[in-house]
Each structure stands twice: as C-alpha cells, then as structure tokens.
Amino acid sequence: MKKIAYVLTLFLVLVTSLNVYGQDVLKSKDLSTIKVDYLSQDDIAKISAQLKSNNMTIDEAEPIAISKGMSQEEFEKLKIRLNAMSNSSTNKNNSLDKDKTKAEFGRTQEKIVNNKVKDSTNALIFGSELFDTPNLNFEPDLKLATPVNYILGPGDELQISIYGVQEFSASIPVSTEGRISIQYVGQIAVAGMPIEAATQKIKAAIANVYSTVRSGQSQVSVSLNQIRTIKITVIGGKQPGNYSISSLATVYNALHLAGGPGKNGSYRNIELIRNNKVFKNIDIYRFLVKGDQSDNVNLKDNDVIRIPAYSERVKVDGEVKRPGVFEMKKGETFSDLLNFASGFNEFAYTASVNVLQKTGKEFKVHDINESDFSSYIPHSGDVFRVTKILDRFENRIKIEGAVFRPDYYSFTEGMRISDLIARAEGLKEDAYSKRARIIRLKSDLTVEIVNVDLNAALTGDLNSDIELKREDVVTVYSILDFREEYKVTIDGEVKKPGVYDYVENLTLNDLIVQVGGLTGSASKRVEVARMVKSDVINDKDPKRIELLQLEISSDNNEQAKNFILKPFDVINIRRIAVYEKPQMVTISGAVAYPGKYVLANKKEKVYDIVMRAGGLTTISNVEGMKIKRPIKKDELEKLESVDLNLSKNDSLKEKLADIKFSTIPINWEKIEKDKDHYSNVTLFPGDEIEVAVYNEGVKVTGNVLLTSEIPYRSGKGFKYYINAVGGVNNKGWKRKAYIIYPNGKADVTKSFLFFRAYPSVEPDSQIVVPEKPETKKMSTGEWVSIGSVLTSLALLIVTAFK
Structure with missing residues (x-):
C-alpha cells in the first residue's frame, strides 16, 4: 500500500512539474515542486528561451524563483544547467562557423594549413602521382567513430553526457x-x-557523485568532441620539416603533406621512428599495387618519418600499361616489375624483352625470354624496352570485287581459290568469270600477278583452281568495269538542265520526264547534236557532229516516244521567239499619278511614261528631272575590276561599293519641244523617273564654315552662296568647288591663268567644296640637299664659261 502511494505521489509531482515546465517560469505561482535533476534538455531549452523573451538573465530571475517556492539548492542546479547549455550552444555555433562536420557529427579538428608545392621533377617515378594530385590528401575522416585505443592527450576535448533520471x-x-x-x-x-x-575511469568517478548512475537509472556517455593537433617530423621528403597534423592522421597523410619522397627518396623502405626506434617499415607499393593499407598506421606526437635514398631503380619503356621508373627490392624479379607496370598492353611483343644494362665501363644489351621472366633479377639502372608486335598477319587473305562478301578471311594451308569464293558467298551476277587476278608477295618481297580462269576453277579444274598463299589478294572483275560510262546532256527550256546517265533504249521523252518537264517558254523546236563515229578520216566532210532537228508540242511532256537517244547526245530545247513577262518602271515626285507603270513596248520613252502618269504638276521643277537606273551585278564587277590606282585609305573605294544605280539627267523643256531629243531616252525595266518638287533654296555643303541652304536669288553667282555660309574653312579647296544641279548634272570651277570661271547657279542646286589633299612638307634635310644640288650646278656653269 505504501509503494502505491509513493508511485501516485511521484506521478502527481511529475505531472505538476511538466505543466509548470510548459509555462513561463516567471508567471508560475508555485515552483516548489520543480526537481531540476528530472528536467530534460528540452525543458532547460524552454526555460532559457523564456528568460531571453523577457530580456532577463538567470541571476535576475533568482529572487523571483525563490519567492515562488523554489529552493536555493534547486535554483543552483538550474543555474548550472542553463550555463552549461549556454556554453555548449556557444561552442557549437563557433564550430558551425568553422567546420560543417561539427554540425552533423559533433566533432571538430583544429584547422591545419600546409602549403603543398607540386613537384613534377620525378613524374615518371611510379608512385609520385600519389603525392602530386592536389585533390588527394589522406585527411582523417572526422565522421568515423572514435578510433579504438585512441590515446588521449592535452588539446583533446571530451563530450561527457549523463542521461536518464x-x-x-x-x-x-x-x-x-x-x-x-x-x-x-x-x-x-x-x-x-x-x-x-x-x-x-570517468564513469566510475561520476558514479561516486550521481547516485542514479550508480544505481543504473542514468547512463554516462563519453566521446571525442575536439581532436588535438600533434607535431611530427618528415625527413627526406620533397618538403621536409616539422608538421602540425591531426592526432587521427596517418603515415600517408603526413607523406602527402611533405610532397612524398624527395628526388632520390625511397618509396619502399620508409621508416616510422617512434621513441627513437623503428616502429614500422612502410612500402608504398603495397598500397599502389594491392590497395593494402596495413602500413598506413596512425601517428603519435613526436613521431619521425624518415625517407632514405633508394637502393635500386629501373625503367620500363614501350608497350606496357604503365611505363615509368620503378624501385626494386632485393630478390624481386622481372615478373614483379611487370606487375608494377600493370602488365603488357594489347600490342606488346611478349616472347622476349630487351634490356639495356650498365657495366662498370660501358653499356650492354641483354634479351630476356618469356621463360626467364620469373627468374631474371633486375639491376639498378636497367632500362627494359617492350617492343610492338609486327604490323603483319600470319594467316590473312583478301578477296575483293564482284563477290557478295568482299573482305579479309583467315588463311589455312591447302586453301584454293574456289574455297575462298565460297566463303565470300559466291560470285555476283555481274562477275567476269573468264579471268580473276591474284596479287602475291614472293619470298624476296617482290610482287607478282597470277591470272586465274574462274570458270575452270569453279568447275573442278585443279590446274586452274590454284592453291592460295598467305597475304594473297584475289580480285574478281565485274563486267561493268569494262563498260564506258555514257552520259547525255540536256539544256535550254527544261526545269532541271544538266548531264544525266545514259541507259540503253533511253528516249527523248524519258529524258524530258526525268528532268522535270518543259518550262512555259519552251518552243516546239528541239535540236539534238550527235557525235560522228567513223574509222575513216574524210577531209572533204567538214562536219564535226551530226545535227538533228525535231519538233515537239511545247504544252505536252509526253511526246517523241520513239526517238531513241545515243551516248553523248546533247539535246537543246529552244525558247519561243516571243516570251517576255511584263516589265515595269517607276515614276515618282511631282506628277499627277506617281507609281509603277508597265512598259507597253520595247521603245517606251520618258515622255510616254510622264504622259501616262498625268503629266507634271504645277509644283514640279522641270530642271530637276532625272532617271535612276539600277546597275547590274556584272557591270559593278567590271567597275570594281578597273585599277584606279587608289591608296589604301581612299574613300572612293567605299563609295564604289555603295553604288546601286546610275543617274541620267533629263531636259524636259527640250523633250516637250522635240520628242526625238536625246534626253527622251528609252526606258529599261527597273528604271525610276524622279520629278523634283520646285525648291528655291541652294544647298552649300562640304568644307565650309556652316553647312546650310541659302534662298535662291536670281543673278547671284557661285561666290555669293559660298560667302553666305561664311566661306570655306581651313581645309576647303575653293578652286575645286563644284555644283550638282537638280537633274543630276554637275559642273566644276574652271581656271585660266589668273582668271577663274565659276559655274552658274540654279534653284535646288547643291554646291560642294571638297577638302584639300594632304601635302607633305619638305624637311630641313631635303631643303639642304636641294641647296647643295643648286650650288653644284652653279659652280659647273661658272666653270664652263671661264
């Protein structure tokens, strides 16, 4: 009965405590029932969060908690647990910033920085790549469980936890x-x-204080939280010296930090010295060849790794999977060396290996047979050369030509030509069976040809069905090889003119259908040119070919069925005499009906189109009519091909590239008076007639002070308009100024002695002042040279008249 009462009481206390724990400690009225030893880490975290939300420290909360019934002893326990949580949280946050491993596994390691220098001096030495790879470092894995027999020391940090009651x-x-x-x-x-x-030891000490641990109601956990750093020394490495590394580090980790063995360092007799004694001999080849990490032992503080000089090294070149320089131990054979080199590759000659050896005075060469591989002991400095197999076949034979499966086949002694043809699935239908050819390599390496009668060979004649030899090449001819490749040519008004294969009984209708039929402009006239064949030369007959004239219906492709073509015929489908699509010109500007107009006849002139467009309007400028005619591609190419002797930087080259049309000036007043005037030109398709709108301004451009348009004034000359824009600038070439009239004509300034005649100015004209050409000024040396020449000439003249 007493036990039941005790259990009920304990249950009520726990329920009450849990209710209190879920509430704000500061707001609870009664804290006398709280037992801090029974609080979980979540409960402590909630209390800590409640204090932070009220901006209160644990010391500031002490009087409140005491006043609400909490004993001083329990409050001290609560304070200890809150401080422990705070310290643990701080350490954890710091660790999170330093190392992600801490966040996942609760273990950290002091950051170790070793600047590794890549050294490729001994790149051929087997095993050097293990230490020259930046991505390989052999760092200890902090995520593993605490190693067995790990020796604790100053700098380690233990995580000690008590859980349970x-x-x-x-x-x-x-x-x-x-x-x-x-x-x-x-x-x-x-x-x-x-x-x-x-x-x-820790558990026993805690059990003496915590009664629940002694009774088994609580458990103790001890693990490594932070790992210490130890000091080790590497002698004989590429970067020898003292290193600070993890206490979990191994020999390979330290070797990698030191860059591996030095130039003459051994890879197979590395010594781990502990307490001034050789603790372990390390052979890296065991790891490289077998993956055996038995030598990769953990290091301790003040360990020394000594890398002595190698005793024997040999070199393997040629057809092995891993050529390089290898270190050998006493008693190891060539078979062991071949295992280090991962064996022969696919093209190696394995029956014998050549070795270059060194004596005390000179070199010598030795051959190792395959049977001696396991007994030959390599010597230091040996160079083994594994050669390639010969580029030849011991049992190859070839058949090509008119058989169903031309290819290489294996050769066997006694094989005859009929056997090879049978293996090639027999002869094709086009095979020439009267003769086949065998190209044979003789014993003196010269080539001979053997001809075979296939018909006789395949019908059982042993004299014709000759025996074959290794490397024979049998060729079965095709009757198609003896036929000339005939062609016919069709041109003119067909959709796909060109050269086509000739076949027997090919008709003109077949060829027309093959080329896609006739075009709409095809006439009924067809001309066939046929080659003339004769064994006799007739000088009286001048004909080179035979011309045949045919007529077909131009609107039907199915015709001339019975006209048989012959090889090398040339067929020409003529164009009908009149077949022209409507062509158009354009008129724009000051006309009644501008737009595109079809050329009604071949002699359509400017006057005809202007009248069809309704004539000129009242705002037209009769002095500003011109025709813009597109320049054809071939004409532009001819223009570009003319050597104008221009400099590389001359802008005229760019202007020529931009030319798209030519300009033809029109004198409309003359055309109105005389329809046969030369200005009334015949129009071509694509021409554009431009009728300018009357403009009373005169444009002045080029190298002038102000590019502008000046109102036209009757009677005013060229100089007036140049002066009206401020005159020319310092680059302007006034005496070469020119004018462009509205109809496209141009006129230049003319000079005679000291007189200069400027062109007349019309409304809507454009005056252009070009830039002066650059002139090179003479240097002082050039002037001195000219003076010297003149002085010499003067002396000669004076001397001549004495």
Missing part, C-alpha cells in the same frame, strides 16, 4: 596537465590513457 552534458577539454575537470566530480587524469580506459 539525471541529466548532465558538458564539453570538457583535457588540460595541459592531462586532466579533465567535471563539476561536482572533480579532476580526473586521462592523458596517456586509451579512450576506452579513460571512459571507464
């Missing part, structure tokens, strides 16, 4: 004296102890 958690470092300090438990010496023994 009582809970406690703290990260406790191992002090420099080798002790850890646990609150309420005291100091415990753990340095130099394996972690398993230290764990038992």
